Each structure stands twice: as C-alpha cells, then as structure tokens.
Amino acid sequence: MRAGELLGRTAYDLRGRRLGRVVDVVVRGGWPPQRLRITDVIVAGHWWTRVSGRLIGPELHPSGPWLLRALARVLGRSTRQVSADTVQLRPPVPGFPFGPPAGRDR
Structure with a gap:
C-alpha cells in the first residue's frame, strides 16, 4: 500500500461520522527487521487546513513571527x-489499515 492511495480520501469514524480528508500518514517500525506500518492518519476538516498545514506552526518554527504562528494555529484547529x-475510508482502500491482504505484497 502506498501513501498516495490514502491521501485525499474522505475519512469517517466507526459510527459513520465524517472526520475530514486524509492529508498525511504516520508510519512506525524499524528497517530491518520490522516493516513500516501505517499506525495513524492526519485528518483535516477544512480545505484551508490542507493549504496552510502545520509548516508555519509553533511546533516547527518556535521563533517565527507571532502573527504567522497565530494564523497557523487558527487555521489548523480542525487537523487531528x-x-x-x-x-x-471512502472509497475503501484494500488492506487498510494493516497492509495488503494475505498473498499480496508490493
């Protein structure tokens, strides 16, 4: 499974409530002996969150201009x-979230 297959898909919780669109994935694991696994997805509730992202947020640039940090915090509120x-995910991705089905390996 590739990250590009997940990005942009609409994400819903297990009760069927819309969470937003997938904008990034979190992978964990070692190389070798373990394979990398998708453990979490980053979901954005609004289109402007995808545009702004967290690139100008306080986490990555703590000494940046306060106005940009405040703007990123406001625009990124719906990201989780x-x-x-x-x-x-809709449309569904075969093998998500635990990798490809048995017998298929990319």
Missing part, C-alpha cells in the same frame, strides 16, 4: 491525528 484502526 487519528488511529488508523478507528477510521473508515
């Missing part, structure tokens, strides 16, 4: 990290 096993 959600565990991959609590998310349903």
Whole structure:
C-alpha cells in the first residue's frame, strides 16, 4: 500500500461520522527487521487546513513571527491525528489499515 492511495480520501469514524480528508500518514517500525506500518492518519476538516498545514506552526518554527504562528494555529484547529484502526475510508482502500491482504505484497 502506498501513501498516495490514502491521501485525499474522505475519512469517517466507526459510527459513520465524517472526520475530514486524509492529508498525511504516520508510519512506525524499524528497517530491518520490522516493516513500516501505517499506525495513524492526519485528518483535516477544512480545505484551508490542507493549504496552510502545520509548516508555519509553533511546533516547527518556535521563533517565527507571532502573527504567522497565530494564523497557523487558527487555521489548523480542525487537523487531528487519528488511529488508523478507528477510521473508515471512502472509497475503501484494500488492506487498510494493516497492509495488503494475505498473498499480496508490493
């Protein structure tokens, strides 16, 4: 499974409520012996959040201009990290969230 197959898909929780669009993925694991696994997805609730992202946020640039940090914080309020096993994607991706089905390996 590739990250590009997940990005832009609409994410729903297990009850069917819309969370937003997938804008990034979080992977964990070692190389070798473990394979990388998608553990979480970053979901944005609004289109402007995808544009601004968190690139100008206080986490990455703590000494940046206060106005840009405040703007990023306001625009990024709807961004959240959600565990991959609590998310349903539409249209569905085969093998999400635990990799390809048995017998298929990319």
